[in-house]
Amino acid sequence: MVTSVNVSGLSKSYNTGSGAVPVFLDLSFQLAAGESLALTGPSGSGKSTLLNILCGVEGVDDGSMQVLGRDGATLTADQWAGLRRRRVGVVFQDSNLMPAMTLEENVKLRADLAGRSFGPVRDWLARLGLAGLEQRYPDQVSGGQRQRAALAMVFAMGPDLVLADEPTGSLDRHTARDVADALFHWQRTQGCGLILATHDLALAERCDRRLDLAEGGQG
Amino acid sequence: MILRAVLSHYRRHPLQLLALWLILTLATALWSGVWSLTGQARDSMTAGDSQLSGRQQVVRSDGAPVTVADFASLRRHGLCVFPWLQVATDDARGQVVGIDPLAMACSRGAATGSGFSMDGQPFVDIAEAAERAASGHSATLRLYVTKGDASLPEGWQRQGDPGGLSTGELSDSFLLNLDALGLLVVLVSALLIRSVYTLGLAQRRESLGLLERYGVTRRRLRLHLLLELMVLAALGVVPGYLLGQGLADVLAGGFGAALGNLFETDLLATGESLTGFLVTLVMMILVVLWCGLDLLRGNAGRTRSKAHPVMGAVLILAGMVLVVPAQSLVTVFLGTGLVLAGAGLMTPALLGWCLSPSPHMPPLKLWRRRELGVLAGRLALPLVALQLAAGTVIAVHALVSTFEGTFHEWLDQRLAGDVFVEVPEGKPLAPAATWLESQDGVAQWHPVLRGAAGLGMNGENRQVDLMATDTTSTLIRQWSLLASVSQPWQALADGDVLVNEQLARRQDLKPGSQLTLVIADKERVVEVVGVYADYGRPAGEVLVDTRHLPDGFVSGFRSLTIDLADGSGGVSRSDLVAGLEAAWQVGSLQVRDNETIHRLATRIFDQTFALTRSISYLTLLLAGVALLMTGWVVLRSRAWYFGLLSAWGLTHRQRRQTITMLTAEFMVAIWVAALPVGIALTWVLVDRINPVAFGWTLPMAIYPGYWLELLLLFGLAAVVVGWLASSGRTEAPVQAPRLDGGQER
Numbered sequence: 013m014v015t016s017v018n019v020s021g022l023s024k025s026y027n028t029g030s031g032a033v034p035v036f037l038d039l040s041f042q043l044a045a046g047e048s049l050a051l052t053g054p055s056g057s058g059k060s061t062l063l064n065i066l067c068g069v070e071g072v073d074d075g076s077m078q079v080l081g082r083d084g085a086t087l088t089a090d091q092w093a094g095l096r097r098r099r100v101g102v103v104f105q106d107s108n109l110m111p112a113m114t115l116e117e118n119v120k121l122r123a124d125l126a127g128r129s130f131g132p133v134r135d136w137l138a139r140l141g142l143a144g145l146e147q148r149y150p151d152q153v154s155g156g157q158r159q160r161a162a163l164a165m166v167f168a169m170g171p172d173l174v175l176a177d178e179p180t181g182s183l184d185r186h187t188a189r190d191v192a193d194a195l196f197h198w199q200r201t202q203g204c205g206l207i208l209a210t211h212d213l214a215l216a217e218r219c220d221r222r223l224d225l226a227e228g229g230q231g
Numbered sequence: 232m233i234l235r236a237v238l239s240h241y242r243r244h245p246l247q248l249l250a251l252w253l254i255l256t257l258a259t260a261l262w263s264g265v266w267s268l269t270g271q272a273r274d275s276m277t278a279g280d281s282q283l284s285g286r287q288q289v290v291r292s293d294g295a296p297v298t299v300a301d302f303a304s305l306r307r308h309g310l311c312v313f314p315w316l317q318v319a320t321d322d323a324r325g326q327v328v329g330i331d332p333l334a335m336a337c338s339r340g341a342a343t344g345s346g347f348s349m350d351g352q353p354f355v356d357i358a359e360a361a362e363r364a365a366s367g368h369s370a371t372l373r374l375y376v377t378k379g380d381a382s383l384p385e386g387w388q389r390q391g392d393p394g395g396l397s398t399g400e401l402s403d404s405f406l407l408n409l410d411a412l413g414l415l416v417v418l419v420s421a422l423l424i425r426s427v428y429t430l431g432l433a434q435r436r437e438s439l440g441l442l443e444r445y446g447v448t449r450r451r452l453r454l455h456l457l458l459e460l461m462v463l464a465a466l467g468v469v470p471g472y473l474l475g476q477g478l479a480d481v482l483a484g485g486f487g488a489a490l491g492n493l494f495e496t497d498l499l500a501t502g503e504s505l506t507g508f509l510v511t512l513v514m515m516i517l518v519v520l521w522c523g524l525d526l527l528r529g530n531a532g533r534t535r536s537k538a539h540p541v542m543g544a545v546l547i548l549a550g551m552v553l554v555v556p557a558q559s560l561v562t563v564f565l566g567t568g569l570v571l572a573g574a575g576l577m578t579p580a581l582l583g584w585c586l587s588p589s590p591h592m593p594p595l596k597l598w599r600r601r602e603l604g605v606l607a608g609r610l611a612l613p614l615v616a617l618q619l620a621a622g623t624v625i626a627v628h629a630l631v632s633t634f635e636g637t638f639h640e641w642l643d644q645r646l647a648g649d650v651f652v653e654v655p656e657g658k659p660l661a662p663a664a665t666w667l668e669s670q671d672g673v674a675q676w677h678p679v680l681r682g683a684a685g686l687g688m689n690g691e692n693r694q695v696d697l698m699a700t701d702t703t704s705t706l707i708r709q710w711s712l713l714a715s716v717s718q719p720w721q722a723l724a725d726g727d728v729l730v731n732e733q734l735a736r737r738q739d740l741k742p743g744s745q746l747t748l749v750i751a752d753k754e755r756v757v758e759v760v761g762v763y764a765d766y767g768r769p770a771g772e773v774l775v776d777t778r779h780l781p782d783g784f785v786s787g788f789r790s791l792t793i794d795l796a797d798g799s800g801g802v803s804r805s806d807l808v809a810g811l812e813a814a815w816q817v818g819s820l821q822v823r824d825n826e827t828i829h830r831l832a833t834r835i836f837d838q839t840f841a842l843t844r845s846i847s848y849l850t851l852l853l854a855g856v857a858l859l860m861t862g863w864v865v866l867r868s869r870a871w872y873f874g875l876l877s878a879w880g881l882t883h884r885q886r887r888q889t890i891t892m893l894t895a896e897f898m899v900a901i902w903v904a905a906l907p908v909g910i911a912l913t914w915v916l917v918d919r920i921n922p923v924a925f926g927w928t929l930p931m932a933i934y935p936g937y938w939l940e941l942l943l944l945f946g947l948a949a950v951v952v953g954w955l956a957s958s959g960r961t962e963a964p965v966q967a968p969r970l971d972g973g974q975e976r
């Protein structure tokens with residue numbers, strides 16, 4: 013089995029004024045290519061922190077990890093940036109779009125950074141139900157539409173791994189399901205890895221596996 | 232309790248409080264500094280002027296000597312005129328001056344001791360002097376009025392200033408420009424205070440809204456905010472005022488010293504009194520009210536000011552219509568104000584339009600353009616303030632550079648020759664001429680006669696000053712003329728005339744124009760063969776060759792300009808004076824050392840230039856600081872989006888480059904927008920204010936080299952801000968604080 017992500021013995025703590033505060037200790041898990049993993053756990057359990065570590069914007073204290081076949085210990089900051097640019101897509105709870113650009117321009121920017129052509133950009137938007145809204149600015153569409161545009165950006169860059177931090181967290185149930193449908197459909201057809209942090213158990217159920225950080229154990 | 236809640240914002244953002252206080256303080260400092268400097272400069276100039284020429288001799292237009300009857304008739308005309316009877320003493324070298332203390336009582340400025348303490352001559356009562364004159368001693372009667380007195384009756388005129396080197400008009404020009412600058416400073420700093428304040432308010436909108444939802448009435452909220460602003464302003468006014476005074480003292484120190492040197496007296500009364508403080512206070516209250524107005528109208532914190540490009544264009548047009556044909560200073564100022572206001576209204580929108588991206592731009596460049604649009608909208612006020620300040624700096628630089636060049640050149644021309652000697656009244660030139668010819672140490676010399684002439688223009692007869700000299704002399708042939716026919720000097724020697732710029736402008740004379748010259752009742756039609764610059768005198772003047780003066784001409788004032796031979800053969804100044812005194816058999820001569828005057832005049836103006844430059848730079852600095860502060864706040868609020876760039880795979884360096892590009896483009900855009908403002912202001916200062924106020928103008932010049940210097944400065948600021956904005960923990964957008972206002976465009 014080809015692994016997308018391989019983490020073993022990972023420890024992370026934050027240095028605050030009152031000493032080091034551990035977030036997790038000795039965390040290990042694997043993600044196969046084309047597999048989806050739900051990160052769950054109460055607030056403050058370290059879901060976002062783990063996603064940050066996996067895309068290289070946060071360092072670790074101990075342990076090893078491989079992301080898309082690259083050894084996290086040897087990757088420089090610029091090499092991490094290269095990974096994020098072309099192979100690892102990131103989706104946040106909101107504010108995924110540049111506010112001064114239209115939806116279409118946002119998607120084009122993301123595709124351009126990943127070195128992809130603009131050809132399918134409108135297509136992605138249309139498939140996510142955003143046809144006719146391409147020239148709107150983010151503040152001119154609904155929250156669900158914004159998140160779908162954020163997905164369009166990820167789809168347009170064509171990553172091998174997607175890290176999503178509560179992508180439906182600020183949406184109502186119905187809208188959240190639409191967005192999740194689009195995400196899972198695309199992930200399955202592309203055979204791309206997905207790690208999704210969420211409080212929504214229904215959403216977590218839709219993933220192949222689940223890793224509960226409160227328990228700090230294996231998924 | 233509410234107050235504490237209102238103020239709690241500043242507990243979380245102490246820097247913002249500091250920034251607001253700082254901008255209030257700095258603005259106050261600038262106002263009080265400029266006010267005090269202008270006041271001091273004006274006092275110095277006026278004091279100097281009255282010291283140098285608190286009195287002015289009046290003469291008959293027909294050139295005839297004045298009599299006691301003339302004195303009486305002038306007195307009856309209501310003039311504060313006083314007699315000056317100069318009588319030779321027995322030893323023929325000394326003289327006494329008879330004055331009438333009673334007659335002088337009407338003149339406040341020129342009290343007996345100070346105004347007339349010249350030449351060390353003993354003063355006596357005029358009755359005593361008259362007795363001596365009656366007993367056969369040679370005597371001359373002169374009549375004086377205080378300067379600026381009411382107009383003279385028909386047949387009388389004021390004696391021109393010897394040699395025409397009055398710097399008064401140049402000083403006035405500078406004071407006027409300083410005033411204009413002061414107005415601009417007030418405008419710019421008011422804009423800045425407002426921009427820093429509204430930006431702060433915008434950030435507090437949410438917490439204020441929260442308070443309102445908790446049941447605090449909107450009225451009370453506004454009242455508290457207004458109170459807060461007033462307290463802050465009060466805290467800023469005092470240190471700001473003191474800072475401004477200190478600044479003015481430091482800057483003005485050298486200025487006063489130079490003037491004091493020239494007039495040999497202490498001129499600068501330092502420590503501007505209550506008025507300056509009150510003016511500063513009133514201005515501060517006005518600005519605070521301006522900020523508060525928004526609060527009262529209830530649109531607190533709306534940062535995105537609507538673009539009024541059309542309104543701006545209309546204002547600019549209206550301003551131009553006023554300025555271009557303006558005949559009065561008020562109109563010029565008003566029109567310029569309109570143009571500036573229009574530029575301010577138009578610039579943010581215009582920038583937005585110019586920077587609007589084209590659809591086929593690379594996406595990252597498009598992103599930059601779009602962010603620029605955001606910056607231009609949110610920083611509209613400080614942007615305009617910086618634009619105006621930079622425009623002012625450009626204009627002041629151009630004006631000062633042009634002024635310096637012109638002034639030095641003009642001074643060189645006018646002060647050619649080493650020594651300038653006044654020919655004593657009633658003495659013939661011949662004995663001096665004979666003596667000068669006999670001296671090997673005198674390289675060359677030439678007499679200059681001054682008097683009055685009539686100018687027949689379209690049937691009316693107009694009085695102008697007349698200057699006559701030997702036009703073959705090298706001393707005048709080196710003058711550079713503003714305009715001339717092909718062989719002006721030859722034509723002048725053949726009997727045609729030169730006119731000064733003032734006369735040319737007023738009468739619309741050009742090289743080749745014909746005019747009827749009336750000298751000593753003899754009419755002659757002459758051609759204007761050239762126009763010369765004449766910054767020292769307000770009056771129109773005609774320059775003719777001495778040989779073409781009619782016989783009946785009586786000069787009001789005669790002088791000799793003498794060039795001493797260089798090296799060992801040169802005669803010493805004291806020998807020269809003694810020789811001339813002996814030749815004319817007079818006790819003392821009015822002698823002027825051109826070099827000293829040149830040096831002192833240059834120093835006064837250098838100091839004035841330095842002053843003007845400092846003020847404009849301080850304004851620029853203030854505007855720059857304000858833009859940095861507001862820009863910083865805005866850029867911080869975009870931190871999440873800059874962080875997105877990292878999440879999308881831009882390396883640290885690439886992100887830094889992109890953001891620095893953004894700030895650089897922003898600053899360059901302001902710089903570009905400042906250029907037309909600078910050129911327009913230069914033109915107004917040089918080409919409108921001077922001719923309207925003084926009748927002459929300076930050549931309009933622009934200095935692209937200086938623009939580049941300014942660009943460098945702007946670029947440097949942009950790099951620093953870009954570097955700061957791209958540093959810090961924005962790399963992990965996941966950790967970035969939630970945004971105020973979310974998806975803001």
Ligand SMILES: Nc1ncnc2c1ncn2[C@@H]1O[C@H](COP(=O)(O)OP(=O)(O)OP(=O)(O)O)[C@@H](O)[C@H]1O
Pocket residue numbers: 026027028035053054055056057058059060061062966
């Ligand atoms: N930069 C930081 N400095 C110090 N502590 C931090 C920092 N970022 C996160 N933490 C702490 O690390 C722990 C994990 O935070 P994290 O954001 O990963 O939690 P989370 O599981 O994503 O929570 P939520 O479900 O609320 O998003 C928390 O206790 C948090 O306070």
Ligand SMILES: [Mg+2]
Pocket residue numbers: 059060061177
């Ligand atoms: Mg989280």
